[in-house]
Amino acid sequence: MKILVVDDETDVRSLFEQRFRKEVRTHEMEFAFAYSGEEALLFLNEHLHEAVLILSDINMPGMSGLELLRRIKTRFEQPPPVVMMITAYGDADNHSQAMKLGADDFLTKPIDFTILKEKLKIIADAKNIGSR
């Protein structure tokens, strides 16, 4: 399963790679990184269908995570990628807006990697069942 992580903080990359090093090693999960909404869209254009899960920060300069979410949900209809939103401000406002735009899940920073890992596994299992 390919996961696209969108965050303006570059160190997120090594963090994910270490946190999920076992999953990466077993090719259970594969990570790609984009450091802005614009970059994420470029990646999705080039790698359509590859990323089945998108993890995006909301609070980014330039295109915000919510805007990215809106564009993904209106543009990439088939198959609809799973989009999980992450933000430092875990408030109701951002939550409801993300939900309204069709976010599949919602995480708050600091990310609890144990919970995230479980959620990803459930999705991965569902995908595997679906593809079988």
Place this chain on the structure above:
Amino acid sequence: MTLATILSFLLIIYLRKSLKNSQPQSSWYPYLNYSLIAIVALFVMQETLYPGPVYMLIWPAILFVLIYILLKQPELSSSKNLVVAILPLAILSSLQALLDVWNYDVTDKIRDYVSIAYPFAFIWAVVFFILFRKQQKALAIERKKREEEEELNKVIAARKNELEAIVAERTAEITKQKDELQLALDRLTSAQTQLIHAEKMASLGELTAGIAHEIQNPLNFVNNFSEVSNELIDEMKTELAIGNMQHASDIANDIKSNLEKINFHGKRADAIVKGMLQHSRSSSGQKELTDINELADEYLRLAYHGLRAKDKTFNAKFETDLDPALEKLNVVPQDIGRVLLNLINNAFYSVTEKRKHNPDNYDPTVIVRTKKLPGKIEISVKDNGNGIPAAVMEKIFQPFFTTKPTGKGTGLGLSLSYDIIIKGHGGSMKAESKEGGFAEFIIQLPT
């Protein structure tokens, strides 16, 4: 009755009349009254009780006494010229009286001369009397004028006193007003000091959310990387136990890099907290060597995240174009930070306003640029917002001038910034703009 009688009588009546209206009343007036009574009595005596030729001489004598008095007394001096009028008549009448008394034959010829002289003397008397009257009238007018002048002078003096009183009153009033104004000025000065402090605190308030975000992020990394390193150490132990040195070494490298990251993010949070403390602290005015690039980057991020936290819909691109050749500069870092924060906040405000009105096809962007120039450095904050209208341009550095709605800005930011750059650091600050296109604030600081 002789001419001398009539003349004496008329002279007294006239003098009496002329003195009657004089103020203060002449001391001669009562004497004139007595003289009049005496003359009337004498006349009655002459005509009734004791008639005789002796009166012929008494009357001229009385007349000359009167003339003498008239000439000698200063109080009657104004009537002196009257003597000129009546003198010929008086002499003639006296002469005639003498002639009548003595009754010499030889006097016939003289008597003729006297008779002939009488009409001339009369004419003389009338003419001089008329002249005298005229003179008197002129004098009277003169006197009246003088009196009027005196009256006027009195009025003027009274008015002058009145005016002096008014002036004194006004002066007191003005002094009081001056004192009140001084007090008001003192209050304003202290209010200004408070406002400057409030402005600083307000910008700190704007910063708080940005600071929270900026601290939260590195803290998350510190926590995450330390947790993951902990896991890695367990893993490394396992590898070492089974003797897989290569894996153990790889993991050790990862841990090392993680510790570097932890250190990096810890320092990042530290710098932010220090910056915040510096910002809130009253400026000590102490200049210290400061990395302007670092300062600019830090405040750009703080401003951005502060605005993000306040307004969820806010979004803009921010870019930095920082000249690595920039040397550290001796400045008051919290003051320059405030200037940068103010300019960056304004820039973000401007692009946000523009986006509200044209949401499509608009890419709100704020660029902070630094550049090394000969003998100085240049810092520029540029936005592609609405720009500054030409009419507003010359007022932007004035205190309390703001185009923001009430409550959104104090109008002190730019004027304080201007003071900091010009007075505090001997630099220059200018704005360039194209209305609807861009606004750029350019600061130059001497190195």
